[in-house]
Amino acid sequence: MESFSEFVSKINNPEHQSRTNEVLDWVMEQFPNLTPVIKWNQPVFTDHGTYIIGFSVSKQHLAASPEREGIIQFSDAIVQAGYEHSKMLIRFPWDKPVDFSLLEKIIEFNILDKAECSTFWRK
Template identity: 35%
Template sequence: MSAYDQWLAEVPSELKRQKLTEILQWIQRSYPDLTVEIKWKQPMFIDPEGHFIIAFSYSKPNILVAPEGYLIEQFSEKIIAAGYSHGKKLMRIGDNQAVDYDLLSDFIETNLKVRKGTVGFWHKS
């Protein structure tokens, strides 16, 4: 069992595990150049240049989406319009909310463009 599969197996809620599996598989199909690594006890997608792109975790009531903090600020209005709440560095998708894949694409596509040719794992805001 890979670390990725082990992480998913430890998600306590079947509904949350299924939703996370769908999200992670969608990213792998949509962005095959990204690799997934378990870091800080969460799956993180890394671009071919070694930059952090997006990560996922969970809490009891939510799936937590963690792009770079500047993306939360940049897309704050879209996040709220989608019905999600957010903090400075993460967005929350409630267990009963649909996943807005267009918004996830916005996070990923923007971070890929901004990070192209830069140095370092994290974006320097």
């Protein structure tokens, strides 16, 4: 995970570092065709130059940002999994496990939904 090592090294809490590494490594293993990049000082995954998902950290959670469409599509599943979300991000609390099957569905949705997208963001 060379692409994100500097980002992760700046996380003060070792447990949060470990969880962040776990999630970023998982995305790279499950979706090897995605390109890992740093944008806005945060880890982001793109596909053919279009945004698929990004991550950020706070004291309370690891956040995933699948664009608004990803939130709308999976809003009920996110809530049923016990997570909170806003219009643009999902909050994975540090003290709860990450639901990787939900995360996988969200990423797969974005890859398929943006397959013909020629811009970074949806229009």
